[in-house]
Amino acid sequence: METSFQINSNEPVNQQIYRILRKDIVECAIPPGKLLSEKEISTRFSVSRQPVREAFIKLAEAGLVQVLPQRGTFVMKISEQRVADARFIRQALECAIARRAAEFVTDEQLLVLEHNLHRQELAAQNEQIREFLSLDDDFHQLLMQVARCPLAWETIESIKATMDRVRFLSLSQVSPPLNLIKQHYLIFNSLKAHDPDAAEAAIREHLQEMVYSITPIAEQNRDWFDHP
Template sequence: MSTQIISPSYELSGTLPVNQQVYRLLRKEIVECTIPPGTLLSEKEISSRFSVSRQPVREAFIKLAENGLVQILPQRGTFVRKISAKRVADGRFIRCAIECSIVRRAALLVTPAQLLELEHNLNRQTLASKNNQTSEFLALDDQFHQMLTGIADCPLAWETIENIKATMDRVRFLTLSEVSPPDSLIAQHYRIFDALTRRDPGAAEAAINAHLQEMIYTITPIERQNQDWFEPEGQ
């Protein structure tokens, strides 16, 4: 197990509770592999980094554990979990079931103003891809899917998706270089957008289902390239 590599201190804002801000930043760093699997997270060091007490850090650790990103071992500490291919597959299955229903409803409810917002998001995705801004692209990708839940008037769906997709996000980040580059994902997003423009629920569902199936085909090559970052099969 490696020990935590201390990142620069980070000034928290007053817009969200402290524990949520610590959780979101640590989640981002784990997903983007800035903090790799197997890393020991130190309450003391993270508390110093954010200039906060240990309580919000503990609460952030609990939330990360619920997302499957860390494992809290009594008397041993908190470690970043290795990626579970089974958890990735289960998360994709649940997410697909939710988003297929969401996009069907969105196709019936979408307004011209909402279509413009989606198109603007897609334009920004393209720009982020051209500029090799991986983090920006991932954020815009998430925003695109979150906007669909808003169009379907079911924001709770996005909260559910966010809670189950953390492990998926680590694989998604690793695939962006070669296995599943942003341009192919953007093309898939445009197929979803086109179906919404035509107000065709069946086509919208087929497009998002094909988009989310991508995870099935990318997990194997990514696991081969990063064997030390994945849990052995059956764990």
């Protein structure tokens, strides 16, 4: 949990704390059931407790922690239903984005996307899982920019934290990065051909990967999931 991090003055403190704690939870550095101490975290970042409380509220909204009055704030187990809901919403949004991106994409934007894909391949070859996840996010965010709808990424960011926990677990167990890169190339090639139907089909299949991986991941990591 002790990831090196330094507060800067260019961004609200609560957002910085939220971001690093979100990363710790998503990357399994903080397990389900862990009590998050306001005092310990405020000491860790050398800040007052107020921005820590605000960060906890954002984490709760993202479905990562549960704030229990008089008891504390605990990291939640992964909810399969929340993952399914987020994937459904994300797929609906990104399918529309893919169609629009296929119409608007420029040669310069294709070069940027292709460069990102090359970096994904390098990260996968070197087993740099965290780097690959970051580049994966960058690829999808670039699609929003190509479609001239950057606000779409903010919407996706607000709902995908629980999905990201499954993504992190699945990369080493169920969905190897190289398979995901192949799917990214199908999306890229559809954009390059300016084919909205193919782009929508490619990204729909890509996001279906979560449907295929959730059950084996939950079975292999039962302590991490909330089994009703």
